[in-house]
Amino acid sequence: xxxxxxxxxxxxxxxxxxxxxxxxxxxxxxxxxxxxxxxxxxxxxxxxxxxxxxxxxxxxxxxxxxxxxxxxxxxxxxxxxxxxxxxxxxxxxxxxxxxxxxxxxxxxxxxxxxxxxxxxxxxxxxxxxxxxxxxxxxxxxxxxxxxxxxxxxxxxxxxxxxxxxxxxxxxxxxxxxxxxxxxxxxxxxxxxxxxxxxxxxxxxxxxxxxxxxxxxxxxxxxxxxxxxxxxxxxxxxxxxxxxxxxxxxxxxxxxxxxxxxxxxxxxxxxxxxxxxxxxxxxxxxxxxxxxxxxxxxxxxxxxxxxxxxxxxxxxxxxxxxxxxxxxxxxxxxxxxxxxxxxxxxxxx
Amino acid sequence: xxxxxxxxxxxxxxxxxxxxxxxxxxxxxxxxxxxxxxxxxxxxxxxxxxxxxxxxxxxxxxxxxxxxxxxxxxxxxxxxxxxxxxxxxxxxxxxxxxxxxxxxxxxxxxxxxxxxxxxxxxxxxxxxxxxxxxxxxxxxxxxxxxxxxxxxxxxxxxxxxxxxxxxxxxxxxxxxxxxxxxxxxxxxxxxxxxxxxxxxxxxxxxxxxxxxxxxxxxxxxxxxxxxxxxxxxxxxxxxxxxxxxxxxxxxxxxxxxxxxxxxxxxxxxxxxxxxxxxxxxxxxxxxxxxxxxxxxxxxxxxxxxxxxxxxxxxxxxxxxxxxxxxxxxxxxxxxxxxxxxxxxxxxxxxxxxxxxxxxxxxxxxxxxxxxxxxxxxxxxxxxxxxxxxxxxxxxxxxxxxxxxxxxxxxxxxxxxxxxxxxxxxxxxxxxxxxxxxxxxxxxxxxxxxxxxxxxxxxxxxxxxxxxxxxxxxxxxxxxxxxxxxxxxxxxxxxxxxxxxxxxxxx
Numbered sequence: 001x002x003x004x005x006x007x008x009x010x011x012x013x014x015x016x017x018x019x020x021x022x023x024x025x026x027x028x029x030x031x032x033x034x035x036x037x038x039x040x041x042x043x044x045x046x047x048x049x050x051x052x053x054x055x056x057x058x059x060x061x062x063x064x065x066x067x068x069x070x071x072x073x074x075x076x077x078x079x080x081x082x083x084x085x086x087x088x089x090x091x092x093x094x095x096x097x098x099x100x101x102x103x104x105x106x107x108x109x110x111x112x113x114x115x116x117x118x119x120x121x122x123x124x125x126x127x128x129x130x131x132x133x134x135x136x137x138x139x140x141x142x143x144x145x146x147x148x149x150x151x152x153x154x155x156x157x158x159x160x161x162x163x164x165x166x167x168x169x170x171x172x173x174x175x176x177x178x179x180x181x182x183x184x185x186x187x188x189x190x191x192x193x194x195x196x197x198x199x200x201x202x203x204x205x206x207x208x209x210x211x212x213x214x215x216x217x218x219x220x221x222x223x224x225x226x227x228x229x230x231x232x233x234x235x236x237x238x239x240x241x242x243x244x245x246x247x248x249x250x251x252x253x254x255x256x257x258x259x260x261x262x263x264x265x266x267x268x269x270x271x272x273x274x275x276x277x278x279x280x281x282x283x284x285x286x287x288x289x290x291x292x293x294x295x296x297x298x299x300x301x302x303x304x305x306x307x308x309x310x311x312x313x314x315x316x317x318x319x320x321x322x323x324x325x326x327x328x329x330x331x332x333x334x335x336x337x338x339x340x341x342x343x344x345x346x347x348x
Numbered sequence: 349x350x351x352x353x354x355x356x357x358x359x360x361x362x363x364x365x366x367x368x369x370x371x372x373x374x375x376x377x378x379x380x381x382x383x384x385x386x387x388x389x390x391x392x393x394x395x396x397x398x399x400x401x402x403x404x405x406x407x408x409x410x411x412x413x414x415x416x417x418x419x420x421x422x423x424x425x426x427x428x429x430x431x432x433x434x435x436x437x438x439x440x441x442x443x444x445x446x447x448x449x450x451x452x453x454x455x456x457x458x459x460x461x462x463x464x465x466x467x468x469x470x471x472x473x474x475x476x477x478x479x480x481x482x483x484x485x486x487x488x489x490x491x492x493x494x495x496x497x498x499x500x501x502x503x504x505x506x507x508x509x510x511x512x513x514x515x516x517x518x519x520x521x522x523x524x525x526x527x528x529x530x531x532x533x534x535x536x537x538x539x540x541x542x543x544x545x546x547x548x549x550x551x552x553x554x555x556x557x558x559x560x561x562x563x564x565x566x567x568x569x570x571x572x573x574x575x576x577x578x579x580x581x582x583x584x585x586x587x588x589x590x591x592x593x594x595x596x597x598x599x600x601x602x603x604x605x606x607x608x609x610x611x612x613x614x615x616x617x618x619x620x621x622x623x624x625x626x627x628x629x630x631x632x633x634x635x636x637x638x639x640x641x642x643x644x645x646x647x648x649x650x651x652x653x654x655x656x657x658x659x660x661x662x663x664x665x666x667x668x669x670x671x672x673x674x675x676x677x678x679x680x681x682x683x684x685x686x687x688x689x690x691x692x693x694x695x696x697x698x699x700x701x702x703x704x705x706x707x708x709x710x711x712x713x714x715x716x717x718x719x720x721x722x723x724x725x726x727x728x729x730x731x732x733x734x735x736x737x738x739x740x741x742x743x744x745x746x747x748x749x750x751x752x753x754x755x756x757x758x759x760x761x762x763x764x765x766x767x768x769x770x771x772x773x774x775x776x777x778x779x780x781x782x783x784x785x786x787x788x789x790x791x792x793x794x795x796x797x798x799x800x801x802x803x804x805x806x807x808x809x810x811x812x813x814x815x816x817x818x819x820x821x822x823x824x825x826x827x828x829x830x831x832x833x834x835x836x837x838x839x840x841x842x843x844x845x846x847x848x849x850x851x852x853x854x
Contacts, residue, residue, distance in 0.1 A: 216720070218713045225704060228695045235650060235682070235690040236704040237673030 005344050017338035018288055018295070022302060024338070025331035029323060038317035046316045047309030057308070059194035063266065064304035065297075067092070067275065069203035070258025071282025072289065072296040073210050074126075078251035079291055080214065082227040083244050087133065087148030088255040089279025090155030091126035093270075095256030096263045097159050098125035100270040101167060103181030103263070111184045118185055119202075119260055126256015127249045129155065134248035138241040144248075152279065160272045169269065178270040187265035197265030204297065206254060211293035223247050255279070276307075284332045290339055303328050350413040352377045352509050352540040353398075353429075358407035360393055367393040368404070369564040375509065375542060378535045382555035382572070383544045384584055386779040387750065389561040391544045392434075395511050399431045400424045411509065430502025434513040436494050440487035445469070447486055448501045465504070472503050475537070477530050491639065492523040499530070510534065512543040516550060520637050521807070521840030528554045546584070547808075548577045562586055581780065589780045592788040594813055600628030602664075603768050603799040604649075604680075609658035612644045612823075619644045620823040621658065626768065626799040631790065632828065633802045633814035637843050641823040642803050643685070646772040649801070650682040651675040662768065676705060681761035683754075685772035685803075691757045692745045699727035699741035702760050734759030735785070751782025758789055769793055772803040787813050807836050821845050 030040040051061045071088040078085035085091075099122045109117070133147035160176065169179040187198045214220040225233040226243045234240045258278065263270060285303055289295030310324030353375040360368040367390045375381050385391045396402045398409055403419040410416070411427040438447050449465050466482060473479050478496045486494060495515065502510055510531075516524040531541050531554070545551055551558050552572050560568040560583045568583045582588055604626040612618025619641045626632050636642060647653045648660070651672040660667045662678050675682070684690035692701045703712040703723045712723050727741035734755045739748060748756065754774065761769070771790065775783040790800055791813060804810055810817055810831070817834060819826040819842040826842055 216718050218707050218716050218718060221700060221704075221707060221718060225693045225696060225700075229689065229693045231690050232693045233704070234652065235672060235684055236693075236707075237651075237671065237676060238704070238707070239671075 006342075009342055013342040014290070017290070017342045018299070018335060021288070021334035021338040022331050024334040025327055028330050028334075029327045032323060032326060033317075033319050036317075036319045036323075038319050043313050043317045043319055047306070047313045049309075050312035051305035051309035055191070056194065059191050059196040061301060061305045061308045062200050063195045063197070064308055065300040066197075066200045066203045066265070067258045067262050067278045068281055068285050068300035068303055069207060069297055070254050070261065071278045072285030072300050073206055073282075073293060074251045074255035074258070075283045075286035076289070076291045076293055076296060077210060077223075077254060078247055079286060080227045081223045081244055081247035082230070083134070083137070083248050083251070084145045085130060085133075085148050085248060085251045085255075086145055086283070087130060087151050087155075087279065088251070088258075088282045089275060089277065090148070090152040091129045091252045091255035092259035092262075092275055092279055093155040093159050094125040094129040095122035095259030096270050096274055097162060097167075097178070097259075098122055098256070099185075099260040099263045100178040100181060101162075103185035104179040104269075106182050106184075109184065114184045115187065115264070118181075118264060119257060122260025122263075123253040123257045126254070126259065127252040129256070130248050130252030134245045137248075138244055156272060159270060159274075163270055163272065167270075176271060180268045181264065185264055186268065187261065195266060199261035199265035202257075202261055203300075206257065207293050207297050210254075214293060219243070219246065255282070258282075281328070284328055287332055288335050290335075302331075349377065351375055352379070352412060353542075354410040354413075355394070355398065356408050356410070358394060358397055358409070359405045360390075360397060360402060361405055366564045368397065370407070371561075371566045373559055373566065373569070375540050377540055378538050379557065380531060380535055380541045380543070380555045382551040382558045383542060383561065384546065384548070384551050384558050384580060385544075385561035386546060386584055387777050388563075388779070389584075390564040391561055392513060394561070395431070395513060395542070395544060398424070399429060399511065425505055425507075428506060428508035430499075430505060430507025430510045432495065432498040432502065432510065432512045432515060434517060436498055438486045438494060438497060441485065443483050443485055444480055444489070444497050444500075445482040447497060448482075448504050452505065469500060469504060472500060476503070476533050477526070478503075491518045491637070492520075492526075495519070495527070496530075503534075507539070509540045509542070512541070514544055514546075516545070516547065518638055520843045521836060522844055524550065548580050548584075551580065552577060560584055585780045587781075589784050591784050591812060592791050594631075594791060594815070596815075597629040597795065599630040599815070600797065602627050603662065604801065605659075605661040607659050607661075609648070609655045609660060611648050611653060611655045612641075617641055617644055618823050619648070619655075622820075622823075622825040624801075624818060624825060624828070626801050628767075628797045628799055629794055630815040631794055631800040631802055631813050633804055633810040633817040633831075634820050634825065635804055635807065635810050635817055635839060635843065636820035638805055640820050642772065642805075642820060644823070645820070646682075646685060646770065646803055649675070649680070649770040650684065673705075679767040681764070681766035681769045683757055683761065683769065683771040683774050685776070687750065687753050687757060692753060694744075694746040696745055697741070698731075698736075698739055698743045698745050698748070698756065699724045701745050701756065702727040702730055702741070705760065706764075730756065730759045730763060733763065734789070749782075751778045751785070754778060754782065754786060758786060762789060762793055765796070766793075766798060768799050768801070770801045770803070773805065774802070775806070775809060783809075807839060810839075811836070819843055 033040050033043045051057050071092060074088045099118050102121055103118050129151065133144045136142035136147060137144045163178050164176040167178045169177055190196045190198055190200060222238045222243045225238060226240050230240050262274060267274060281303055285296055285299045288299035306324045306327050310321045313319055314321035351374040355371055355373040358368050358371040371394060383391045393402065397404045400419055400421040400423060408415055411429065416427055417423050445466065448469065469482060478500050480493050480496050486497060515527060519527060535541060552575060555572050558570060558572050559566060562584060602625050606622055606624045608621045608623065610619055610621055617639055648655060651670040651674060662680065688694055703726060706712060712719055724741040731739055736752045736755050739752060775786050794800055802814060814831050816828045816830055818828045819839060821843060
């Protein structure tokens with residue numbers, strides 16, 4: 001038996017790959033559910049019902065998907081250029097804390113001014129946080145995996161320092177959380193009596209913008225060329241270092257924007273558990289979408305649905321809610337296999 | 349007497365490609381057989397099947413009458429087959445002795461039997477003229493010496509049949525001669541030899557018999573005695589190839605001048621104070637054995653590195669800060685040595701590669717946004733004008749054959765009418781038809797007043813299209829010689845470092 005690279009990857013295979021991967025992951029995880037002593041169909045039924053059944057389920061899933069779309073886009077933008085930004089978590093927190101710091105002060109601006117300005121600040125905070133690793137990478141060849149990864153811890157500890165110290169809300173009864181942002185800084189709700197906010201629309205716009213840039217802009221083609229073959233791109237006169245820095249900054253901006261939107265639309269303040277690992281989950285989302293910006297939206301919705309549904313499944317059937325993590329992780333692994341099989345075929 | 353080697357009905361298919369189609373071949377004891385064919389004809393596949401790296405779909409391999417198990421290199425070695433690959437399989441940081449004995453001793457032996465190995469190797473080296481310092485580090489050896497180590501390694505493992513894949517590709521003409529006399533002395537002791545080649549003259553001079561492969565089929569098998577180059581070439585290509593001929597043109601003004609240019613560290617592929625003058629309407633060839641500074645020169649003229657000393661002038665303008673797009677705007681086109689790595693982004697579509705070097709040109713983008721329709725139209729023009737076969741603008745570039753990929757790279761440059769063309773190994777690995785096509789295009793550009801700097805290791809190519817030649821050796825360039833005043837032997841000696849006044853003239 002040997003593997004052979006396909007001459008052309010059929011378009012159907014690219015669509016079928018994530019679907020097959022998710023189905024494979026769900027069937028693998030059904031073994032775990034059965035082992036936990038629950039009925040597989042009933043458990044998955046509860047999961048689906050909770051995350052997609054009814055207005056509440058759907059809005060809750062889309063609310064959870066919003067930060068995942070941003071961090072997924074952040075991963076896709078960087079990975080396309082082969083800049084391995086593993087630090088979306090840190091950039092997310094920097095965007096969030098910047099918005100919490102500025103948004104809690106009343107400058108007397110109208111919402112039409114306040115909201116865009118805060119979003120820009122959040123994006124810039126994320127970009128600033130990745131600028132160091134990006135410059136170190138192109139100037140000295142420092143591995144960005146290490147620097148971006150380690151800066152995650154710096155970001156979380158910094159946020160922890162701020163929310164326990166100078167930024168602590170005096171009315172929080174001693175809980176480590178920042179002062180809430182003022183009303184004019186809050187993103188309005190999208191659906192009444194739900195937590196879904198306009199941030200979701202922003203996320204969709206961001207996905208469309210990234211898709212357009214990748215497909216139609218000089219910057220997009222340069223990024224893709226650098227990612228596929230830096231030596232050939234350099235030889236063709238593309239300024240590889242500049243493209244890498246731009247892609248990294250873009251990635252940081254998207255992650256920072258994600259953090260800003262989460263604070264402005266959902267939480268209103270920052271705590272150290274603002275993100276239950278949106279940075280790492282963003283990498284999974286991006287991989288599930290094979291770095292396609294438009295594919296990131298459904299991929300993020302899938303991952304969000306698993307997290308939303310898992311709690312209900314745990315309550316109703318006694319299956320540990322960690323099963324959501326297992327499903328998401330398994331689907332990433334299956335996706336890698338599925339993508340491989342889309343690119344190659346097995347021959348006797 | 350049973351033949352040393354017998355291949356019967358060997359068939360191997362890779363996807364759509366039939367790499368070997370029912371090949372029958374035998375090798376007598378003490379015989380030198382040349383396997384002739386273009387790139388992609390299936391020579392290397394056949395040898396890899398023989399050596400057990402690949403498993404054939406059908407057919408059998410017999411060595412001294414006994415059938416070899418499939419896909420088992422260890423069995424092939426045990427049966428007495430030794431293989432010298434085109435890319436050596438040596439560990440650079442180990443000594444020659446270690447490289448040869450590695451894998452022949454039990455892993456947990458308490459003491460190694462080095463002195464016995466050493467004595468045997470001295471004996472082998474003496475018998476076959478394969479002198480190398482057994483204690484030298486392999487990385488410090490020349491390519492010719494490394495090849496001797498590879499051959500010694502096979503002999504040490506008691507090979508009776510030696511297979512050499514393009515053994516002369518990296519050697520100077522003199523080193524090649526020496527290799528063939530070694531091979532001859534081995535056959536006198538009863539060893540059998542197969543060497544793969546696409547160089548007709550060495551096949552005719554040094555092999556007893558030649559087998560010609562074309563598109564996976566064995567198309568001819570005959571003694572070399574009485575065979576002519578033209579006849580073999582036609583068998584190999586399947587048709588008569590018309591090579592373009594160079595007509596003398598009066599050269600014009602100087603386009604590109606290098607004065608005392610150094611780059612990198614000499615001795616390690618750098619350049620040491622080289623001078624050259626490239627004029628309008630001429631092809632200036634820089635010829636030398638690989639690794640003597642060609643790569644540094646090529647990178648310099650691609651705008652990928654800066655000289656550490658000396659000056660580069662284009663049209664009399666001194667270059668200070670160079671980058672690839674800057675040089676391109678000055679009318680310099682660069683054809684890189686490695687098509688797949690530097691020439692194109694192979695996973696992009698053809699039309700994207702067609703515009704990649706001019707992505708910011710107003711024809712292909714406006715306000716930072718691409719104009720895909722214009723780019724596709726441009727690619728269609730290139731496909732038409734440069735005869736890029738079997739391709740559409742949206743074809744994935746990876747799927748092009750080497751020749752068609754090179755036509756794309758050359759075409760996207762030539763269509764802009766560059767004044768200076770720096771071409772590094774432009775025809776390496778291409779079939780004869782594509783070689784003739786590339787040469788024709790370069791000569792056309794020359795008639796259109798361009799100056800062409802041809803960096804090449806292929807003397808045939810140099811004699812076909814160059815007007816003047818400079819030899820590169822250890823980072824230094826010889827003075828330019830008109831091609832009419834040189835000979836293959838003379839250039840060969842200069843490529844090996846001999847001074848011109850001793851040996852340069854014909």
